[in-house]
Amino acid sequence: MVGVFIITSALVYAAYASAAACPRLPNPLPTVDGLPSIPTLPDPWTFFDGTPLRSPADWACRREEVLTLVQQYFYGYYPDHSKEERVHASRNGTTLNISVSVGNRTGTFNATLTFPNGTTRFRPVPVMINTGGVNETVFLGSGVALATFDVDSVAADSTTPGGAFWDLYSGEDIGVLTAWAWGYHRIMDAIIDKVPEIDPQRFGVTGCSRWGKAALAAGIFDERVALSIPMSSGLEGIGPWRFFFEEDGANEMIQNIFGYAPYWSTSRLGQFVPNVTNLPFDAHLHAALVAPRAIVWDEGEIDYWTNPEGEASVTFPAAHAVYEWLGAGDRVGVAIRPGDHCDISGYTNIQDFMNKIFFNEKITRNYSDISPYTPYTEAFPWINDAPGK
Numbered sequence: 001m002v003g004v005f006i007i008t009s010a011l012v013y014a015a016y017a018s019a020a021a022c023p024r025l026p027n028p029l030p031t032v033d034g035l036p037s038i039p040t041l042p043d044p045w046t047f048f049d050g051t052p053l054r055s056p057a058d059w060a061c062r063r064e065e066v067l068t069l070v071q072q073y074f075y076g077y078y079p080d081h082s083k084e085e086r087v088h089a090s091r092n093g094t095t096l097n098i099s100v101s102v103g104n105r106t107g108t109f110n111a112t113l114t115f116p117n118g119t120t121r122f123r124p125v126p127v128m129i130n131t132g133g134v135n136e137t138v139f140l141g142s143g144v145a146l147a148t149f150d151v152d153s154v155a156a157d158s159t160t161p162g163g164a165f166w167d168l169y170s171g172e173d174i175g176v177l178t179a180w181a182w183g184y185h186r187i188m189d190a191i192i193d194k195v196p197e198i199d200p201q202r203f204g205v206t207g208c209s210r211w212g213k214a215a216l217a218a219g220i221f222d223e224r225v226a227l228s229i230p231m232s233s234g235l236e237g238i239g240p241w242r243f244f245f246e247e248d249g250a251n252e253m254i255q256n257i258f259g260y261a262p263y264w265s266t267s268r269l270g271q272f273v274p275n276v277t278n279l280p281f282d283a284h285l286h287a288a289l290v291a292p293r294a295i296v297w298d299e300g301e302i303d304y305w306t307n308p309e310g311e312a313s314v315t316f317p318a319a320h321a322v323y324e325w326l327g328a329g330d331r332v333g334v335a336i337r338p339g340d341h342c343d344i345s346g347y348t349n350i351q352d353f354m355n356k357i358f359f360n361e362k363i364t365r366n367y368s369d370i371s372p373y374t375p376y377t378e379a380f381p382w383i384n385d386a387p388g389k
């Protein structure tokens with residue numbers, strides 16, 4: 001049942017990919033001065049060159065374009081894994097040792113597996129790849145394995161590069177969020193190679209706060225990820241770049257995040273610090289890059305710094321509109337709770353959504369419900385203009 005469910009979405013996606021030749025992005029891409037200031041969320045249904053999309057069949061082209069734009073201006077370019085990297089995994093019980101070589105350089109890190117009761121190689125289970133600190137009962141109790149890794153062993157959370165990723169890519173202008181995303185993906189490689197107890201059709205990724213931003217990047221950059229769960233992710237995650245709701249507390253803005261953690265992104269993000277409206281994307285497109293694969297995000301109402309109202313009232317309706325248009329409206333969800341940053345109860349809130357995606361379970365919670373907030377309609381004047389519907 002689950003297999004059928006996932007294969008169907010792969011076929012739909014393959015149909016988009018057969019679309020006609022895509023509009024070309026300028027080469028080189030402009031710097032901030034050559035980009036228009038866009039006060040609303042950028043229209044998902046208009047190409048960078050101004051050409052309108054005609055139908056969902058054009059999404060493959062638009063997605064490729066947005067994927068380039070987010071790498072150019074925010075993430076840095078994801079390494080060309082298929083051409084360069086050789087992954088060697090070894091397993092000792094529940095420890096995976098992952099060793100990646102590029103040319104004569106090698107980077108090594110490990111992940112720890114935890115299985116739910118009853119796991120056997122003949123009944124493979126889904127896995128949630130995570131950075132630690134989760135409510136394990138939510139996952140193991142639902143029949144989902146955990147693969148946990150130490151992010152710092154992949155890339156140090158520091159301006160000083162360290163860890164397996166930088167052992168390979170020292171000196172490249174790539175953000176640490178992208179490096180962490182790469183870590184999730186190399187664990188997937190190792191699982192496919194060495195862990196027959198895990199079903200590679202049901203990979204999930206999660207993390208909270210800066211690791212929530214990384215989990216979103218992991219979902220964006222690898223289509224093997226079936227479910228992305230960014231928790232309390234804020235700016236550079238699900239928080240909008242352009243819209244803020246500061247009645248009760250300050251929201252993080254680009255000048256804050258680029259001020260203290262410029263290494264999370266490419267240095268090219270810095271040129272947008274006074275001019276964030278020149279970014280050709282916003283967080284709704286980060287979420288839409290995951291489509292039609294599933295994503296649910298957690299947020300706490302009093303976690304003001306992560307802009308929970310913006311994530312719910314701006315990012316969610318806009319991302320949901322794209323998912324609906326792609327025929328996958330029930331694959332994007334939001335789970336709002338009363339608490340603060342990275343409150344452990346967030347995992348219980350996303351549990352039903354996970355069980356729907358991984359086990360096709362019928363659920364009652366409404367993951368489109370953004371109360372206590374309401375849609376901030378001026379952010380997305382294009383929302384009723386979906387082409388080809």
Ligand SMILES: *[C@@H]1O[C@H](CO)[C@@H](O)[C@H](O)[C@H]1NC(C)=O
Pocket residue numbers: 032033034037274275278
């Ligand atoms: C950046 O913002 C400043 C201040 O609002 C403005 O004067 C300047 O023209 C903007 N630059 C671009 C490239 O839009």
Ligand SMILES: *[C@@H]1O[C@H](CO)[C@@H](O)[C@H](O)[C@H]1NC(C)=O
Pocket residue numbers: 092093
């Ligand atoms: C495998 O792990 C066990 C402990 O879990 C350890 O005693 C053993 O030395 C390890 N084997 C190898 C080859 O690393």
Ligand SMILES: *[C@@H]1O[C@H](CO)[C@@H](O)[C@H](O)[C@H]1NC(C)=O
Pocket residue numbers: 088090097098099108
């Ligand atoms: C991990 O694998 C690499 C390369 O195969 C090896 O050099 C290293 O000793 C291994 N580490 C552990 C802890 O097994």
Ligand SMILES: *[C@@H]1O[C@H](CO)[C@@H](O)[C@H](O)[C@H]1NC(C)=O
Pocket residue numbers: 103104105
């Ligand atoms: C590793 O490869 C690079 C070029 O690919 C070369 O410049 C360097 O000398 C090599 N280092 C070693 C230790 O072989």
Ligand SMILES: *[C@@H]1O[C@H](CO)[C@@H](O)[C@H](O)[C@H]1NC(C)=O
Pocket residue numbers: 116117140141
């Ligand atoms: C797994 O089984 C053990 C032993 O029966 C039990 O103590 C534990 O609570 C079970 N764990 C889960 C997640 O069901």
Ligand SMILES: *[C@@H]1O[C@H](CO)[C@@H](O)[C@H](O)[C@H]1NC(C)=O
Pocket residue numbers: 095097109110150153
């Ligand atoms: C896994 O890596 C950590 C460092 O990140 C190291 O401390 C630990 O010994 C490694 N464990 C194994 C079993 O290789």
Ligand SMILES: *[C@@H]1O[C@H](CO)[C@@H](O)[C@H](O)[C@H]1NC(C)=O
Pocket residue numbers: 135136137138141344345347348351
């Ligand atoms: C962990 O998850 C279980 C299952 O959803 C829940 O019953 C428990 O209260 C959670 N623990 C915490 C500390 O939230």
Ligand SMILES: *[C@@H]1O[C@H](CO)[C@@H](O)[C@H](O)[C@H]1NC(C)=O
Pocket residue numbers: 366367368369370
């Ligand atoms: C879920 O909530 C949304 C937003 O409040 C609403 O439009 C939709 O009808 C609800 N769905 C169900 C099945 O109740």
